[in-house]
Amino acid sequence: MAELFNSFLQQLYEAHYERMIQVAYRLTGGMETARDLVQDVFLLALMQQQTLLSHPKPEGWLMITVRNLALNERRKTARHPQLPLELFSSLSGGEPELSLELLLPRQLSEDDRTVLLWRFQEGLNYREIADRLGISESGSRSRVSRAVARCRTYMEES
Amino acid sequence: MKSPEHDPIQSVDKPENPQNLSPEDLDAMSPSQLADALERALDDMTEETYDEEVIQRYLDALEQKAPVPPHPGAEQAYDDLARTVKTFRTDSPGEDRKKGRRLRLRKVLRWSLTAALITVCLLGGMMMVQAAGWDLFGAMARWTEDVFSFGEIGGQETSAVQPPEEWEEMRTILEAEGQTLYFPQIPDGFELIYSDFYVGSANGEADLLLGYEKEDTFIGFQAIHYYNRLPVALHEKDETQVETFELNGITYYVFSNNGTTKVVWLSDSLEYSIWTDDKSLDVTELIQTV
Secondary structure (H helix, E strand, C coil), rough: CCCCHHHHHHHHHHHHHHHHHHHHHHCCCCHHHHHHHHHHHHHHHHCCHHHHHHCCHHHHHHHHHHHHHHHHHHHHHHHCCCCHHHHHHHHCCCCCCCCCHCCCCCCCHHHHHHHHHHCCCCCCCCCHHHHHCCCHHHHHHHHHHHHHHHHHHHHHCC | CHHHHHHHHHHHHCCCHHCCCCCCHHHHHHHHHHHHHHHHHHCCCCCCCCCCCHHHHHHHHHHCCCCCCCCHHHHHHHHHHHHHHHHHHHHCCCCCCCCCCCCCHHHHHCHHHHHHHHHHCCCCCCCCCCCCCHHHHHHHHCCCCCEEEECCCCCCCCCCCCCCCHHHHHHHHHHCCCCCCCCCCCCCEEEEEEEEECCCCCCEEEEEEEEEECCEEEEEEEEECCCCCCCCCCCCCCCCCCCCEEEECEEEEEEEECCEEEEEEEEEEEEEEEEEECCCCCCHHHHCCC
């Protein structure tokens, strides 16, 4: 393992990384987002080493920071417009009979396609999606918002 | 059969001491209920009172019902982080900056941006940085007998843009707590393109987001109501200085993020922000108390 941190931070990383990833995933609903968030936390920890050395509970600092970044991430993704029906109507060229699955941009990941189909074809609510993914209801809203945003991006690019 | 008062499903929606939940209680909860309960447990903890055992119980219960997707382990993630930081340290500041309305921290690792973000008091939950002490009030304020403005005073133009439903929804909730909700002075010609009002089921925080557009320009407005918690929002910014001004006892913070200008302020337990990429607009003119 690269000798990036001193032994103190490295020990924290090894001891708490997995738990942090799981918490970040459960709060945000996305594994890529969770991984990015945890890396952000350790970047911040790298710059706060001296503070953490004297902190009474550094693992508490790590986990509360994960929570704060996750909540902020959810707020950012909530910014995306929830206009999926208009979006998909433009995809189909006004032919509502076409299956949504056929209309989604092929660049979308399987995970994104899945949550979009759950939400807009099967009509699951956010609680039901959250149950399927094992995440919070807030996390499922973020998850769907991110998928909608990526769908729009691919549409605009094409 | 469990008695109603021991129904774990009912107990999920109440502020419950997670240590009182038995393995059977956790097993009876759905994955989303467990995730919400996990979030509530974290909300009740501080860095010093963080209880790893409690959090692990929720994670274990969740893993039984809805396993986390496969992901790299700590060693590989550590190596990835090391590579990222080494790349980050060798980049020269000011190098090809990504443009766009929002820059995600994880995609733009520049010393200047990170240095600016690190100065944001993340640990304390506050997002303001050092003030530059710009005396906007003295430099730009104009008024007549009945009109005050930071901009030009011509005819008394008032915005025809009315608050959307979602704003009314949030206002109603806040009024019940004796608080008022601000609505910005949206210039004519801007149309509402999206609105979202969200109340967190786990912590009850209310979050209002509005977006307005005119041709190719954009105005965003956000109001976040924190319940029993310090503000935790992070606002991305570029390397330019944050400027402040005082108005009616409130400090307003103005900063930019690659072409977008933003003003942020706190009022009671509400955190407001307004941002725009319209260069012809003065964000301070958008601030008007309703």
